[in-house]
Amino acid sequence: MLKSVVSKLISAQQTCGFHTTACLNEVRLLTRLRVVDNSEIGKRAMAEGKPPKVICVYNKTRVGYIGDRVLVAIKGQKKKGILVGLKQTQKVKVPKFDSNNVVLIDDNGTPLGNRIHVPIPTILRTILKEKTHSKGADYTKLLAIATRFV
Amino acid sequence: MKRHILCLTTRLTQNSLIKTLPLSRFLSSKEAIDRRYHLFMLEKKRQYDKVGRIEKIEVQYKGLPNECTLIMNKDISTPYDCARHLSQFHMETSALALIDNTIYWDMHRPLTENCTLELQSFTCADPHQVNRAFWRTCSFMLGACATVAFKDSVPVKLHSFPGPDIRSGSFIYDVDLPSLGNWQPTHQELVTLGAEYVKLARLNEPLERLEVGEDLALEMFVDNEHKTKQIPSIAKANGKVTLYKVGKHVDISKGPMISTTGQIGRVAVTAVHKLNGSEDNDANQLYRFQGVALPTGVTINHFAFSILTDRARKLNTARSPVQRAADCEESESIAMKA
Amino acid sequence: MNQAEVSKLVSKLRIKVPPKHRKLPNPKGPEGRLDKLRKTVTGLIKYERIELNYNRADEARQYAERLISEAIRHGDCHKPTMDTANFWLLEKELVHKLFKVLVPRFENSSVAYTKLYNAPKPQYARVLDKAVLELKGNPYPELGNKQTNNKYFIQNILLDAAKHEYRQAKYAEVANKIGQAGNETSPVNTENAEKLNEKPMSS
């Protein structure tokens, strides 16, 4: 009896039960990222098909935006990285990438690799400069190893 | 019974010498109504049979939805039949027919010759004659209402009603109530009269017209001394008396009248005034019934209608049949006019 | 902010178009909604005057207007318009009526092709609003009473007479007052009072 009523209700209501809006593609906890530098660990992780996962985003909203520092789990290790390209819709003139790109760094902000093989958004220059404090980590080293800016 | 009445009518039409049956003087009002109704129907049937071979006439209809020519039966078809050929809308709304742009014709009166026909409703461009017919019909219906509203113990003798005067604010009927000495109706009684009126109107009866000879008219109104007095002067012109019938009620009126009683919409019987006439008149218990009505489809604010009813409560100053000594003739002339 | 569609050109409708459509709730969803409206539009084109619920009438009116304006704009040789007419008119002889009767009727019209009236409903009943939807130039008598202000209508005559009588009574009252005052003070004013009394009579 109840079942039939429920089934009737469901058939009457043709809209699907889940929301169908486009997803936001935000970088949050457990998001898979793509390592775009040529660090050894990153290259191996990508080659094995085990891309790193976000386990912490170092900002207050816990949603990673461009230039944010993240903690990733990569090949059983915890590494820090900087988001250098995002899938989610960006502001005007800021490029939107087809994948969420990360460059691995150590605690001082020095990249683990010595080359980035994809383009980097130019806005990252300003963002990283702002984030660098005189006594803290120096993130601008990352810009030095970039091959191309868009 | 039927046969008896038949032979009675044949005698009457042969202008029999019998003046009045003494019995009929003492008919109760209900019996008198029935008798009048039967006589009316028999006369109507007789006139219908008299038509004989059916001839055709051409009626040129003017107006919506388009002009057309209708082939109708002479002396049988009425403007109402023409309206039935057009639409239900025409049947329900037209109140009066205009023949050849000059003569106002009842909807239920047979057409006699080739003519042009216009159907007039209450909302036509010049509704003067329609309004007069409406007011006349309302008076006529008030008489019908007065005859049936009282108990059998109260004899009711209709006197007459003057020609329609809409600007006076009320339609009236003068009724003789000999057994009621000094009756002043309460509000409840007026409401009851109004309800009776509405009940009659809702029956949606057509108003049928018939022209009869003076003798038959006298025979029909034998129980009503006022009418019998009026009839000779009415028939003076051409020996005919025009009668109208609605339901079972038959009364004298000049016409024309509207199509059906259903066209009377909002109605109120507002007052009954005693007319104080001279002592020598036989109708000294004469009462003037007053009311106000609007056609169906006319919507009016209740406040505006209350203004109309308030005004209709005042004594209508139309000429009273008992005002002066020589009023007898006048009242007849009034009745003739009506 | 959306960009306007440019691939199609449409004529402007002469009716007020609400910003959003009505859903006309239906278990079949938008398809069922259009099915409902198709029936109504077909009925409107066929009978030229129909009575129905207000919501559906208002919605169907827009579609009927669009259909007629498309037919006028493109004519009967335009394949997509024919296709649309075929979809909207469930009875196929009405397609001919649309192109052969309604298009000539409305071709030079500068106003809307349809008319929507609010229909009466019982005062204390919980029913949906009713409406009458009609094509202009239909053969039926008009719904609205054009001559509502005819002074010869019986209700207007009655009210006019009542007003006249009321004024007469007022004038008489005023005249009486002045007359009394004049009697008390001086006899000269009585003439004025009489004049006052006469004036409304003449008017």
Place this chain on the structure above:
Amino acid sequence: MALAIRRSTSDIFCAAKWFIRRDCRVLSTLPEKAEVEVATVTKKEKHIRTRGSRNSALENRFVYPEFLPDPNPNWRNSLREKLERADMLKRRNQIDIPEFYVGSILAVTVADQHSQGKTNKFVGICIERKGCGLRAEFTLRNVVDHQGIEVRYDLYDPTIQIIQVLRLEKRLDEKLFYLRDALPEYSTFPFDMDPEILPEGTPVPLNPVQVKLKPRPWLERWERQDLKGVSNIEEHLKEKDRVRRELRATPWEKYDLMKQYRQTIPIEDQNDIWAEVNSQLQQLHMTRKKMSRKRTFSTPKTQLG
């Protein structure tokens, strides 16, 4: 191979380039071409053009769609629209905003405070044009170093320095979002591409290329969108998807006359708008044409030199 041919032709015959270009493109973009369809489409295009030529002002709607206001009456405001149109014309006086369509290849140079040279150039295929008035925007897509990149630009952004149309053409679809799921060569364009000049008076060519999609998963359900520019969509579908597509199909939508009406600006309104801006737009167009003619005369000289 294809690229080589194109380079050489562009170097040698600048004027003859357009005639050969078609063939080049056929080679370069690996189209799954349906010849019949192309023929019909081009015919239709011509038909539209010839029809539209009667009313040139109305034709503006294809070239300058952002001059038409938002069709949603809740967001209409005649005064704001008028002011915006005036501002747009002022901006167009300052900078040449050329005619381009979805599918055209553009190069945009913007003033960028973040970059070292203070300017930033991006080349890509326009995959979307949207918005109206001063908020009109377009999106360019390109694949650089095997990384798909999309950049959104405001059309009337004051930081834009040059908008150059490298190849003026249309595609089969209104939006080219499916390029995100297509093989990367369909959206790869070199940054040093040369502009291709169309001869005077030719209609805007329609590129009938049909792209190949990568295997699933996809970003959207492309199979439900009735795309004409995708060739291999059926290969990747399961039976379930086809059933779902049938279930979700909305064949009645093309008959929903009011839905169409609510998405468009009626002719009468458009006529008012174009009457307001048409003369200035024409004037601008003529001056730009003169300028560009001068430039074309000068360029071969330098090349020869």
